[in-house]
Each structure stands twice: as structure tokens, then as C-alpha cells.
Amino acid sequence: MVSIEEALKILNDQEIELRTETRDLENSLGYVLAEEISAPFDMPSFDxxxxxxxxxxxxxxxxxxxxxxxxxxxxxxxxxxxxxxxxxxxxxxxxxxxxxxxxxxxxxxxxxxxxxxxxxxxxxxxKQGGELHKGQLVFEKNYRITPAGIGMIGALGIQNLKVYSKPKINLITTGNELISPGQDKKEGQIYESNSYALTAAAKKYGFEVSDRLQIEDDFEAIKTEIMKSLEETDVLILSGGISVGDYDFVKQALEENGVVQQFYKVFQKPGKPLYFGRKDEKYVFALPGNPASSLSCFYIYVLPFLQKLSGIKNSGLETYSFPISHSFENRADRPSFLKAKIENGKVEILDGQGSSMIQSMALGNALAFIDAETKLNEGDQIKCYLIS
Structure with missing residues (x-):
């Protein structure tokens, strides 16, 4: 088991080779420039x-x-x-x-x-050249393209851009009890929601999930689909089957597919059974199956790594400190990412902190980080990760 800091360091220290591609201007939003852009003429080009x-x-x-x-x-x-x-x-x-x-x-x-x-x-x-002179540097390499950036580049008459590629992502959810929304639910079954939440979270930050698959708790089936995904994707995200139950086959299936563990289990709540592995230039995250736990791990660990693979510097969720609006005691024996709501400059720790409870996350807009066994008084400052 590793600490939160150790897990993040392992991710940050991964040696990766950024790939580049050429994209047209209108489809370059959110990408990172792999080259400098200089003004090809004065701007304005005439008085x-x-x-x-x-x-x-x-x-x-x-x-x-x-x-x-x-x-x-x-x-x-x-x-x-x-x-x-x-x-x-x-x-x-x-x-x-x-x-x-x-x-x-x-x-x-x-x-x-x-x-x-x-x-x-x-x-x-x-005046001619009042904004830019011919040959003047407009954007440095590693600039992340914004809407205003697209406007500026378009004004320079540039149509095609050399950018860093974003990783191709596949998503696999496992569990005998899971069925798709819209199906008739029988006793003991649960509607599968993690793939929808994770896909939406990826999309919000500019990433697309190429393929998502639901598999029952069958070792050979899981092993086979992992093998296929590793052949066609850059990052494989799995949800469920990574704990230590009799039907948790993911870790073994990854090992038999040649994935080398980088860390397994993080001293945190929620999301202790979190796995990260690597096979050459392929990367695997195995997230817990509980919805709030899975999504929290995506925000804290998966997202910054996807951004790292895309050439984005200073990646991850925006973090700020806010005063808590009420007294609170974290009785957990592990550091915790708690569902919270920031409003009127203060943060409230919400009810419904169970790892399976996602409504409170849907109603909140932040994850508040609180150390284990910590008592907080109204007005104490808390580090918050903004999720919306």
C-alpha cells in the first residue's frame, strides 16, 4: 500500500513519449501546441x-x-x-x-x-503592427489552445497546427450484478452507472472514450478483453473487480497480460483498492467498483495522468482552500476525499459520504481533502478539489 503522495509521485515520474499530430484549427481546442507560432505578417497588416x-x-x-x-x-x-x-x-x-x-x-x-x-x-x-510585428513570437510550444487562442491563430491565417496527441482510452466495467439502464431489473441486480460517469468526466476535460465494455465476473473473459484493449488503446480504465473478493479477477488478469504493477492500494478513503500498471507504452488504471469511489479516483489520479500524456503542464483539478461552514470530525483512519459543496465562499461537507453514494457528489461541486482522525472548527481552512 502507498500513500496518496507516493501514488501521485509514481504517476508523475512515469517516463512517457509524447506523440504529435496535425489538426485543423476548428478541431484543436484544448490541445497543446507541439511547435511555436510566430506572426507571418504585421497585425494589423495596414493602418x-x-x-x-x-x-x-x-x-x-x-x-x-x-x-x-x-x-x-x-x-x-x-x-x-x-x-x-x-x-x-x-x-x-x-x-x-x-x-x-x-x-x-x-x-x-x-x-x-x-x-x-x-x-x-x-x-x-x-496602426500597422500595433498588436504584432512580423516574426514576433505569438505562442510558445506547450501552449494549451483556448477559444481566444483559436481566434488569434485564425487571424494569422494558419489552418493546420502541430499538437500533442491525446491518448486513446478504453473502459471496461466488471460485475455479475450489473445491467444497463433501460433493462428490467431483477432481484439482486444493479444498474451499471460507472461507465457513464467516467465517460462523462473524461469528456468534460476534453477526452473521448473510444470503446466501453461491460463484462461479467469471468476470469477468462476479463483476461481476453484486457488483451484486446491493450492492443488498441493507450490507456485502459477498468472499474470493479480489483479488490480481494472471490470474484475479483482483474489484478490477476492484468498480470497474465504482462501488465507491470506500479502501485496497488492507496492509503485513502474512498478508493483504497486502486491499481495502476504499465505494459510498455500502455497504461492501466483499475478503479474500485463503488460509484463515488470510482469517480473520485478518476478525478484525483486518472485525469492528471491523461493530461500528462497530452502534454498539459500543471495538470489535475483546480485546488483552493476554503473555510468550512460548520464544525466537522473526520473519524476515518485514513486521509479522506469528502463530497462537498462550495457556496458563498465557504465549504460544506455533505451527508452521504459512503463510497457507493453518488447523489451527494452530483449535488456537490468539490472534493474536500481532510486528514485522518481530524476535528475541524467552523472557519478552519480546507483544501478543495473543484469538480464542477
């Missing part, structure tokens, strides 16, 4: 108007309107002292222009323009 109004030549209160320039026009107009053109946001500034005045500050009658206030040189003109 342009910051608003709808008039481009003016000289500093005065009265001008003669001689034309119009719309966005996208390749205007050849050259302004002389005392002249103005109607101009629109983003349009190229005519040669000779001193400033742009917004239309709300003007009165136009036929070809005569009168200003409400005197303009200032350079007013409302976006």
Missing part, C-alpha cells in the same frame, strides 16, 4: 479605422467630404489638408489621414463635415 466615422486630414473643425472607404476596399484615395472621407470599422486608412473621428461627434450636410470637437493626431487609428 485601419477603429470605428465608423470620418478619416480626416489636418486638425480643424470643418472638412470637405470627398468619398467613402468601406472595410475590404483597397482605396487609392489620398487626402489633402481639410479633406475627409466616410470610413467604416476595419477599413484601410487613406494616405494623408491624420485622425478618425466617430460619426456621433460630427454633423454632415452634403459634402460638408462639421466636428463637435477638435480631433487629436492618430485618434482612432489602429
Amino acid at each position: 485601419n479605422s477603429a470605428m465608423d466615422g470620418y478619416a480626416l486630414c489636418g486638425i480643424s473643425m470643418d472638412y470637405q467630404i470627398i468619398g467613402e472607404v468601406a472595410a475590404g476596399d483597397n482605396s487609392k484615395i489620398v487626402l489633402k489638408e481639410g479633406q475627409a472621407v466616410r470610413i467604416f470599422t476595419g477599413a484601410k486608412i487613406p494616405e494623408g489621414a491624420t485622425a478618425v473621428i466617430m460619426q456621433e461627434k460630427t454633423k454632415a450636410e452634403r459634402d460638408q463635415l462639421r466636428l463637435d470637437q477638435e480631433p487629436k493626431p492618430g485618434q482612432s487609428i489602429r
Whole structure:
């Protein structure tokens, strides 16, 4: 058995080889750049108007309107002292222009323009290269692509990006008692929900589960499906069958498929029977079968490792400290990840902390980490992992 800190260190210390791929811009959100991006041209690439109004030549209160320039026009107009053109946001500034005045500050009658206030040189003109110069570094390698990043890269005219690949994930749940939602439930049966929760959690953070399979507690069947998954996937996640019961076959099936154990059992609650193993560049997490326990282990251990495989730095859930809203005693003999709700700047430890109880996790938005056999008073600070 290892401590939480030891388990996380083992995961963090895994030597991995990041793979790269080329993705088109619209399908690159959340991926990590595997190359630098520099500006291929000045941005803006020409002086342009910051608003709808008039481009003016000289500093005065009265001008003669001689034309119009719309966005996208390749205007050849050259302004002389005392002249103005109607101009629109983003349009190229005519040669000779001193400033742009917004239309709300003007009165136009036929070809005569009168200003409400005197303009200032350079007013409302976006200068060429004002944001970026040609060759300037825009994004460093290892930048994680955001919606704004996609907008920036698109504005540079770049369509295809070299990024780090995300791992292919397979999911296997085991248990004779499990049936799929929608089926008629008989005495002794339980609706299988872990695959749905784990798939949804992966998707929330930008990962897709390629294949998920439900298997009964049959050693040969489990062994065979593990073998198949290891051939086609990067990360195999199993749920159930990893404890020490008579029908818990997962650990042995992994060993017979050549998976080398990195750690098994973590001194924590919930999720003690947690397994992590490796076979060459294939990785396996075997999670407990209880729903809240399985999902908690995914958040704390699986998620940061999936992010590590994707080139994401500083991975894992966001963590903050909050004052507890009530006194609380953790009577467990192990450090605990407790279902909690953060509201109005304080954290409440929820009822329903059993490892099989997932409603409280669904109603909460955090996992509060509390040491074993610890008493807390109202206002004491607690480390919280944000799950929503």
C-alpha cells in the first residue's frame, strides 16, 4: 500500500513519449501546441479605422467630404489638408489621414463635415503592427489552445497546427450484478452507472472514450478483453473487480497480460483498492467498483495522468482552500476525499459520504481533502478539489 503522495509521485515520474499530430484549427481546442507560432505578417497588416466615422486630414473643425472607404476596399484615395472621407470599422486608412473621428461627434450636410470637437493626431487609428510585428513570437510550444487562442491563430491565417496527441482510452466495467439502464431489473441486480460517469468526466476535460465494455465476473473473459484493449488503446480504465473478493479477477488478469504493477492500494478513503500498471507504452488504471469511489479516483489520479500524456503542464483539478461552514470530525483512519459543496465562499461537507453514494457528489461541486482522525472548527481552512 502507498500513500496518496507516493501514488501521485509514481504517476508523475512515469517516463512517457509524447506523440504529435496535425489538426485543423476548428478541431484543436484544448490541445497543446507541439511547435511555436510566430506572426507571418504585421497585425494589423495596414493602418485601419477603429470605428465608423470620418478619416480626416489636418486638425480643424470643418472638412470637405470627398468619398467613402468601406472595410475590404483597397482605396487609392489620398487626402489633402481639410479633406475627409466616410470610413467604416476595419477599413484601410487613406494616405494623408491624420485622425478618425466617430460619426456621433460630427454633423454632415452634403459634402460638408462639421466636428463637435477638435480631433487629436492618430485618434482612432489602429496602426500597422500595433498588436504584432512580423516574426514576433505569438505562442510558445506547450501552449494549451483556448477559444481566444483559436481566434488569434485564425487571424494569422494558419489552418493546420502541430499538437500533442491525446491518448486513446478504453473502459471496461466488471460485475455479475450489473445491467444497463433501460433493462428490467431483477432481484439482486444493479444498474451499471460507472461507465457513464467516467465517460462523462473524461469528456468534460476534453477526452473521448473510444470503446466501453461491460463484462461479467469471468476470469477468462476479463483476461481476453484486457488483451484486446491493450492492443488498441493507450490507456485502459477498468472499474470493479480489483479488490480481494472471490470474484475479483482483474489484478490477476492484468498480470497474465504482462501488465507491470506500479502501485496497488492507496492509503485513502474512498478508493483504497486502486491499481495502476504499465505494459510498455500502455497504461492501466483499475478503479474500485463503488460509484463515488470510482469517480473520485478518476478525478484525483486518472485525469492528471491523461493530461500528462497530452502534454498539459500543471495538470489535475483546480485546488483552493476554503473555510468550512460548520464544525466537522473526520473519524476515518485514513486521509479522506469528502463530497462537498462550495457556496458563498465557504465549504460544506455533505451527508452521504459512503463510497457507493453518488447523489451527494452530483449535488456537490468539490472534493474536500481532510486528514485522518481530524476535528475541524467552523472557519478552519480546507483544501478543495473543484469538480464542477
